[in-house]
Amino acid sequence: MSLTRRKLLLRSGGALAWAAAGGGLLAHRLGAFDTAPPFDRSAFREPGPASTAVLRATSYDGDLAGLLFDGLKAVGTDVRRKSVVLKPNLVEFFADTSVNTDPRVVVAAADALRRLGASSVTVAEGPGHRRDTEAVVIATGLRAALDDAKLPFVDLNEAAIVRVPLATRYTDLGELWVPRIVRDADVVVSMPKLKTHHWVGVTLSLKNCFGCMPGRVYGWPKDVFHVRNVPRSIVDIAGAIRPGLAIVDGIVGMQGDGPLRGDSIAAGVLIVSRDPVAADVTAARVMGMEPEKIEYLMEAGRFLGQSRSELIEQLGEDPERLAKRFRPAPGFDHIVA
């Protein structure tokens, strides 16, 4: 299709057509939780206090493993004799962009977790856009890094799957098919890139759990969840995966039209927490956003982790001091602090 024709389509109602499909673009992006979901949210235990370590890291070439080792210890990580699955964000590959978690952070995290006593560390991802995971893993440099570090990789779009009933009902799915390796892991570590997101404002450790959903069940680009509403799907999926650790790659992040087409921004941080909601709240603050205005994050704070900044102990650097003013995704000016 020619550029001219596509632009014409957009002007002549393409965006309205988006709105007509799958519940509506604006409903996807804003107000997704205005209507209470059909289950008793008070049945979940209220999350307790959390701690988050904000680590200054201005380059991918330093001793990231040592830094992460200290950060993981600071937040009380105990992975002794535990199986660990590292879930980086490899949603897509575009050369010379900051779409994905950097392979050096993945390998450093594996090294740190091994030093902390993990019995096994496996890297796993199911790219949301690409059917050929191997192409993404090679093109991003992750395969070479993993081969050097003798770390196994599992394609979550192809892995064996099991049915997991949902305790939440933010979508009408009721259950999810989850890779067995993710369900059986003692600890799932969500390792997102620090990015803005044009559907939900920011994409961090909760949104990163989309990549655990097998494409051969949910399609590419994980369309079952787009049709059902992205923010609500995030909370259902993260509630099913329940990552036990979050390590956010914010050494270089993405601002503007994330998660794919934004610009790189050097934020110079790694963020570590045993509480994925607390990690995302802190990460949003580092991006210069107000986490209280990110709806899915506040909803997840009801049961999945701590979303109240005053109950999140900040270790390491002060997030306010390191905060950058990320340019928001289009339509998300209202979340800027």
Added chain:
Amino acid sequence: MALETRLRDTLLRLRRPDGGFSTSATGSSELEPTAVATLALGGDPPGRRWLEGRQRQDGSFRERDRPPHGPTSAALAALALRGEPARRALRYAVDRRSLPLPDARDPDLRGWGWTADTRSFVEPTSRVLIAVKRLTPRNGSVRSDATRLLEEWQCVDGGWNHGVASVLEAELPGYAQTTAIALVALQGERRPFVRDAMRFLRRQWRREPGGLTVAQALIAFRLHGVRDEIGPARDALARLAEHPSLNERPLVLAWATLAIGADARLDALRVTA
């Protein structure tokens, strides 16, 4: 050992005890990998029996303790089956059109999706188009609708991605893998958009160096007679086969075996405009 023999032997070693194939080394048999492996193995009788044994009267397939398979996996199965089971599988796939994409010019024009309740995308629609051209070539409406949709979904660079060529006014790029499978479906079409797509595939496949991409690109080059790309693509596939991970991925192995195999094996995907 010749690459074809090595790929085929590895694929056979990954057969599950029930005769089918999984997408992974440890999973249970599923429809899509069994269908593709059956094609790759030249109509493999155990694979075909697995497919026939799980087919319901309506043409769909029963998979124990699995999520419902996407309707267009039945189109792949139709290519691997014969006679009435093949026709039933195809009817099932053809009858299950999906929602239109949000920016569709004609919202009444519906293609095929990964699941029955989501939107139409490039690869599922291409699967149906291949199977219809192969098995019911007189079905003009499906051929025409699927071809129109593929033309509409083409990215500005000439390729296809999953099916959303632009989001929020940003143009998205095509992928070699989806472009390859769409080109398989568009064999014999001589219109400019197909030539644009082949030009895209020729310059793009080396930049997406995964087994599935290279295998499907090689199939597209062979079926379209793009001779100068066939040797490099074979070599690239041979290099990818050196990595041990391929030995654990039956679906990719099946596509690679099909891509590297004899011309007669490719007949199952050979169609005309």
